[in-house]
Amino acid sequence: MNNDIILKLNADDLIMQALKEDMPNEDITTNAIIKEPVMGEVKLICKQSGIIAGLGIFERVFTLLDENSVFKCNIKDGDKVEYGQVLGSVTADIKVLLSGERTALNFLQRMSGIATYTREMVCLLENTGIKLVDTRKTTPGMRIFEKYAVTVGGGYNHRFNLSDGILLKDNHISAAGGIAKAVQMAKNYASFVRKIEVEVENLDMVKEAVNARADIIMLDNMTPEMMKEAVKLIGGRAETECSGNVTKESIELLRDVGIDYISSGALTHSSPILDLSLKELHRI
Amino acid sequence: MNNDIILKLNADDLIMQALKEDMPNEDITTNAIIKEPVMGEVKLICKQSGIIAGLGIFERVFTLLDENSVFKCNIKDGDKVEYGQVLGSVTADIKVLLSGERTALNFLQRMSGIATYTREMVCLLENTGIKLVDTRKTTPGMRIFEKYAVTVGGGYNHRFNLSDGILLKDNHISAAGGIAKAVQMAKNYASFVRKIEVEVENLDMVKEAVNARADIIMLDNMTPEMMKEAVKLIGGRAETECSGNVTKESIELLRDVGIDYISSGALTHSSPILDLSLKELHRI
Amino acid sequence: MNNDIILKLNADDLIMQALKEDMPNEDITTNAIIKEPVMGEVKLICKQSGIIAGLGIFERVFTLLDENSVFKCNIKDGDKVEYGQVLGSVTADIKVLLSGERTALNFLQRMSGIATYTREMVCLLENTGIKLVDTRKTTPGMRIFEKYAVTVGGGYNHRFNLSDGILLKDNHISAAGGIAKAVQMAKNYASFVRKIEVEVENLDMVKEAVNARADIIMLDNMTPEMMKEAVKLIGGRAETECSGNVTKESIELLRDVGIDYISSGALTHSSPILDLSLKELHRI
Amino acid sequence: MNNDIILKLNADDLIMQALKEDMPNEDITTNAIIKEPVMGEVKLICKQSGIIAGLGIFERVFTLLDENSVFKCNIKDGDKVEYGQVLGSVTADIKVLLSGERTALNFLQRMSGIATYTREMVCLLENTGIKLVDTRKTTPGMRIFEKYAVTVGGGYNHRFNLSDGILLKDNHISAAGGIAKAVQMAKNYASFVRKIEVEVENLDMVKEAVNARADIIMLDNMTPEMMKEAVKLIGGRAETECSGNVTKESIELLRDVGIDYISSGALTHSSPILDLSLKELHRI
Amino acid sequence: MNNDIILKLNADDLIMQALKEDMPNEDITTNAIIKEPVMGEVKLICKQSGIIAGLGIFERVFTLLDENSVFKCNIKDGDKVEYGQVLGSVTADIKVLLSGERTALNFLQRMSGIATYTREMVCLLENTGIKLVDTRKTTPGMRIFEKYAVTVGGGYNHRFNLSDGILLKDNHISAAGGIAKAVQMAKNYASFVRKIEVEVENLDMVKEAVNARADIIMLDNMTPEMMKEAVKLIGGRAETECSGNVTKESIELLRDVGIDYISSGALTHSSPILDLSLKELHRI
């Protein structure tokens, strides 16, 4: 997201959509008051401690409104920020600062909230070697921003969408007539560059999945004990993922079951925002 | 949102965008397994008690994929739903059920989460006559859904965007040279169908705003005591709104200060989702 | 419209659409003849006296085609221009001047036509304190330009669209079961930042509207005499608007009825263009 | 325009854009009042005599909002309609009738205004064999509708845009180094299916254009006498078009100069609308 | 592509774009002649033997123009078709048949050409177990159709785009400082559901790639002999792909080198179309 190509191809349309959502015609308040162009500066203030994510998107909101906007800051995505800290400043025409403020903060606050929540969960897994991964439970239209925020917080991404990863769930398996057949059908159909992941619910299914040479086995809603057994059964022949309502509260129980990945929808669907604001606007 | 015109003009593009975000090419897992059209049914299950919101959007996800999809349910937006309750069922081609599931739930869970949180806050204001209103602190691209969810929860909407409401904040006021001038400039510039709202931070500003004949006065970050005095000063000559980091925790202090409206960004930026899922998919 | 944010968010898409409408593939005539880039200048000439509006849009047509285009002029939107007057000049690659000419003039001529017609009507209301306002009777896809042109001519804007203003007409009132109920339903449903306007056709309805605490009362198709009585009845408890086929011919009868606003659809749907042209193209 | 393919490929996007322009979020007034679906009917009334054009677009506005809308009428595009005449009726959900009314009328009134004005000018050319043609002086984004309206009024279309017709004007000619060279360059560059039209201002240029084998010669801003001479000079070796601020007032002077076509920008840029309205909405 | 979800989400926009490319305003020839709706039927005739692909897209062109169009055929994608064979018939309004013909055939001919060429190459690999795969060398905007056509012909898909597969080429490797580092960086950055593919040019690189635990090793522009040695070195520890200007002429040399996959850009960038036409249009 600090990458111009991604901004141009994948983010700009969504940022423009957000700006138009907030200004279908104009910012009437600002346009009523400010009649002449005048340069101003405003500070980005942290009102809650956490992990910052989305500085590039925050900046882009202003540069899309005015290519001469300047965002200066001494921090970068992933840094820890503290209550009261001045994170940086934006310099631009005052109209741009006033009209773009809300949209810029809406992105930055949400992305930072996700990074903050992710970092907290990642810390709970410290020294386990387990990687925390996200899900497709993202806000519609925001996936690119939310999945990026997860990585900023120290998490990892699962598949991005239904087109770029295979995950055989119970309904697929029963429709195919068993795990072996499902895996075979997936290998026949999908590009060979994709790994095959199978969701299993009990140890019999684990065995089937191993035999079917699944690349990844997702242990769904199992108890920690059952997971341990599953991991033993798999014996390194597939990567293992644990899934199912994992939250900050429940994650510690999973530290020593021996799995490779824990996925959590809460990272993107239930983290509160990180409170940030723009203050001390003044002419320069 | 249970209104075909709104769906067609304002929601469909965003729903299609969400579906394309999740299927830029196809659902490879489902397409690998399910080769022939076959009708199926799946149940919508409530996994957490709360207020449901967004049933029309949930349904629309499926009808946009297959116009013959049928969503049957005995509840309506705003109803209280309980853990374990079967909320309804969707009947459609099984591919549609599998491919649309995540997007449909992503909308419904988020909207219901907002409605649930809103309802809780509204209950804390019961018997006060105070109306709880939202803000522009919404997720980019989701405002139409989130503001609707607030109303389902019993809250009210503030202005929808920068084009359809006037709110003179400190920067506008100082740029204009005072509240009186700012209000006058706003009346000259904006359509006469708009009310003029002024944000004030102390009692002097309250007086100025009343004298300037502001329609609404927003008391920003004042203590409950100061707000009470402000309300007395205003004496019914303007509507009054209280703003500033109002959450479930802090709202009770505001019950008896005499204001008309309380606005809370948390409604849309920090409510967790309501957990819902699609289960028991079967052929029919 | 002389505001970069409005141009970028709200006008550029429409200007690009107009350019593509005129050049779905290319300007074959110009491309057949002009093989090499060569800078040129052309003059903007006024061929009919009136009020100019849309200079920013005119300029934008050329800068969207070539960011190095320069439009120099000594006038600004709202100025009176005279037959034969040289209004300014555009400097750009000659291809840009030839290919953009028609689209630029189509905008400027139409906007200036509206401003001119509006100014004429505004003059007929001089010294009355009555404000002339527009309607939603605009050309599809052109509302943002046409409503701006009305303000340039000295008029004011009514609501921008069906989403940002409430106007209860006869059908709404009868569906609600009377004015009082309709106003109450509107207050319950709409954001509290919106004023409630009610359209009335006789004095009984006027009384009802006042009692229902409508913010604005629209006197529709009343005779001047009836309007005077209505205004007396209202006695300042609501703003008053007069509506109904108001044209340059009929407006004088309304000068002394005591209303606050007169709305006229003719401003945007029936004003002829102001004749302007680009002449004396030459290399520089 | 009464053609489903044109509607789907070329009109629907523009109609949807117009509807969204008028309802960026919703029709708050209607949605505040009408809570349940209820079928209604409304009459399309003619309030001014003229030529009707755009019935298919008028209907489409409603069917895009509700595919079960029914528009019944006994007239067709091009028919003469009289003050007070009931032109037809629309049956649909009452919300659709209320929310779509303005957009549907904005299209129909403008298109009918153009057809009416065109018909009047065509009548002034009766029995001359001269065809009246339009220009590219159309409202941005409305060309497809306005050019159609001209044909409904009895006029003919000139080229649709800069990509599908060649018209060598003074600047092209001087850049090419004379008419002969310009025509040759155009023939080399453009598809052989295009005719070459040359704009001339005096008799010498007429001769040059004939010698260069132009297909069409446009006599620009010539006096009727000069045009007569030009026509004689051309002697049937090219088609002839007369251009230059032709209005209802000036067109009669051109009846007997012997030209084939008269083009008039006023048809599309300065015709007032035809007044129409929807009345007598009632439940059915 | 015979899948309604893919059509709606991924193909319809591209088909509509193609139709608008061919009819920016209308089909003037057809509209000049056919004034009334009249049902017709036309036959789809095969003018060259090959493999048919794209019947669903062919049909969709007509159903997007007229939802009541009916395409009947007794063949399916992947079938061999012969010169002179009647493949099916389309029934629709004659305007739809005439206006949609070229676009429908442009898709079907191209897709069938690719399927035909692919099938020929697949046959040259018969009984080898080697899978033929495509590349990203597709026609801009046509990838979804072209990659599907490859599978219809019996080929397989490589990664779909730069976002859903990892392929470390020489430039990536040298920038990273060697294969081991590059693979490690890719594993750290990308989702764990992706396989890591490394492109190698000599046997030393092969060893490095194996040691780095690459999932797939692409042998680029090696001689058959070198490839055999590489395969031996790899010894089943990675999948193997051969790449580099593979055509019908050169593919036989690769039959017994022991690789798993052969990729060929020619499948999509250089296959000629399969000649098909619509004939015998008649009223029904």
Next chain:
Amino acid sequence: MNNDIILKLNADDLIMQALKEDMPNEDITTNAIIKEPVMGEVKLICKQSGIIAGLGIFERVFTLLDENSVFKCNIKDGDKVEYGQVLGSVTADIKVLLSGERTALNFLQRMSGIATYTREMVCLLENTGIKLVDTRKTTPGMRIFEKYAVTVGGGYNHRFNLSDGILLKDNHISAAGGIAKAVQMAKNYASFVRKIEVEVENLDMVKEAVNARADIIMLDNMTPEMMKEAVKLIGGRAETECSGNVTKESIELLRDVGIDYISSGALTHSSPILDLSLKELHRI
């Protein structure tokens, strides 16, 4: 295509679409490896002799990703290029070079392939005065690029689409009731700036077309002998076009039949690409 206006209005959207098709989220391989901006240079190498076409589009791919990209080359569209020749170099951020490479080459290779094939066919018509023209048998979404490539190769364009040229085929003629009626209906309906072309299959139809004063007569699938007779019959009273599966193999037979134009769909639907590549990427 070396024309900024065409790029901005007609090409940029298609180029961006192609880039997004290849990078719906990001270039994961490149982003995994290259962490910091670093300038690089890469050479454009010709791997097959032919005619180059599309240099402006090739360059635009990179400038759309990074406006500071620089493409230097000493050749221009239409030049003959030889195997092994270094055509130029691109300088940009290395990420831009790696991520844009495939899309840039996909355009350039296809356009150059068409130009090369066209040039070969044009050479077969040398000294005949016959012009080779293209058809509407283009790749969906690529017409603007493919028709341009034909002209670069020395061919000419037929009509661009169904909206900007009239071609009366057998179905139109029979629906109209004969050629004379069809031509008359076309003249009544279409703009007078369009020529009328009629497709004929035998000498009787040729005579009818001449008598109907068709501007162009297309001789469809006639033997060379029949064409010679047709040309004699026409005697210069219409332009003549020969059509029907003309390829490099069959075109020589047509050299002396006396026709003005030969159209060939193969130019755009069946030419193989010209092999080009980007090599020797290095930091600078």
